[in-house]
Amino acid sequence: MKKSILTLALFATVSTAFASHQDNVPSIFTAGIIESANATQSRWVKELSGDKEATSIAKKLFVEKFVLQYQSLFQQYKKVDRSQFVAFEEQQLNDTIQAHREASIKQAHVRFGVLNKNKDGKISLKEFQDIGEKSFESFDKNQDGIVNEEDAKLETKKSSMHGGAMFKMAVSIPVATDVNSFIEQQGQGEKYVTLAQFLTEREKQFTDTDTNHDWGLSEEEYVAEFTHRYDQNAAEAKARLNVFYNERFVAIAQGKTQVSQKDVKHFAESVFKYWDKNNNGKIELDE
Structure with a gap:
C-alpha cells in the first residue's frame, strides 16, 4: 500500500488549527504539516520527485506521483x-506512527545510555x-545567559531546505532546531529564555519523571516518560489530521x-498550480 505524503514526512509539532499555515498558505495546498511555505514547497519537490537533491518538479510527474x-x-x-x-x-x-513509535522508543533507550555518564543505571539530576x-x-549564541532575538540575529540562517534536509513528520516530540523555536517552546509566552528559568523547568521535569522519588531516573522511568509524551502528541496529531483529511476530501x-x-x-493539478508561482510548468525551489 502506498504511503500518503502526509505520513512520509519527518518530525512535526502538534497544532490544533490548519487554517493558519505558518505563512498563510491555505491548508488544502499543504501536506497537512505546520511548517513554512518554503518547507512545504521543498517537500512537494523532493518527496514527489523521489530525489532529495531535486530543486524542481514538472507538472506531469507531480500529478502522477500525487x-x-x-x-x-x-x-x-x-x-x-x-x-x-x-x-x-x-x-x-x-x-507510520506505529513504525515511528517503535523506532523512537528504541532511541529513548539509547539516549538513556548516553545520558547515564557514569553507567550506574540511573541518570542523576546533575547528569540531566x-x-x-x-x-x-x-542556542545562546552570544553566551550571555539569555536566549533572545539577539541570538536569533547571530544564528546562521538556512536560506532553503535544499540538499536533502529532514522534513517534519506528522507526529513526534517537538524538538527545537533553531533559536526561535527554542524560545517558542521554552519561553512560557515571553520572547526570551534565561538559563536559570530553563534549568528550573528541567528540574521539574526530572522530579516528575522520578516516580519513586530516589533522585535518580532509571531506564524504565526515563523511557516511560518519553513514551507518555509521544503518545500524547500522537493522539493530538491524529485528531488534528482527521480535520485535515476531511478538509482535503x-x-x-x-x-x-x-x-x-x-x-x-x-485536485493534484490545482495544488500544482498554486505552487507553480511563475507559471512555467514546474515547481521550482525559491521561485
Missing part, C-alpha cells in the same frame, strides 16, 4: 465517500542538567458525495 498515493484505494473502489477516504488516510497515518546546559548553550469532491481517481487528479 495520484499514486491513492492507487490502492481506487483499486479497491471506483469511487469513495468521505468516510472511506478519511479511513484510508488514517490507516496510512496509523501504520549538564545535558540541559549544553543544549541551552547551543471536501476540496477534492467539490460538492459531490463521492470522489474518483479522476477527481484526485484534478
Whole structure:
C-alpha cells in the first residue's frame, strides 16, 4: 500500500488549527504539516520527485506521483465517500506512527545510555542538567545567559531546505532546531529564555519523571516518560489530521458525495498550480 505524503514526512509539532499555515498558505495546498511555505514547497519537490537533491518538479510527474498515493484505494473502489477516504488516510497515518513509535522508543533507550555518564543505571539530576546546559548553550549564541532575538540575529540562517534536509513528520516530540523555536517552546509566552528559568523547568521535569522519588531516573522511568509524551502528541496529531483529511476530501469532491481517481487528479493539478508561482510548468525551489 502506498504511503500518503502526509505520513512520509519527518518530525512535526502538534497544532490544533490548519487554517493558519505558518505563512498563510491555505491548508488544502499543504501536506497537512505546520511548517513554512518554503518547507512545504521543498517537500512537494523532493518527496514527489523521489530525489532529495531535486530543486524542481514538472507538472506531469507531480500529478502522477500525487495520484499514486491513492492507487490502492481506487483499486479497491471506483469511487469513495468521505468516510472511506478519511479511513484510508488514517490507516496510512496509523501504520507510520506505529513504525515511528517503535523506532523512537528504541532511541529513548539509547539516549538513556548516553545520558547515564557514569553507567550506574540511573541518570542523576546533575547528569540531566549538564545535558540541559549544553543544549541551552547551543542556542545562546552570544553566551550571555539569555536566549533572545539577539541570538536569533547571530544564528546562521538556512536560506532553503535544499540538499536533502529532514522534513517534519506528522507526529513526534517537538524538538527545537533553531533559536526561535527554542524560545517558542521554552519561553512560557515571553520572547526570551534565561538559563536559570530553563534549568528550573528541567528540574521539574526530572522530579516528575522520578516516580519513586530516589533522585535518580532509571531506564524504565526515563523511557516511560518519553513514551507518555509521544503518545500524547500522537493522539493530538491524529485528531488534528482527521480535520485535515476531511478538509482535503471536501476540496477534492467539490460538492459531490463521492470522489474518483479522476477527481484526485484534478485536485493534484490545482495544488500544482498554486505552487507553480511563475507559471512555467514546474515547481521550482525559491521561485
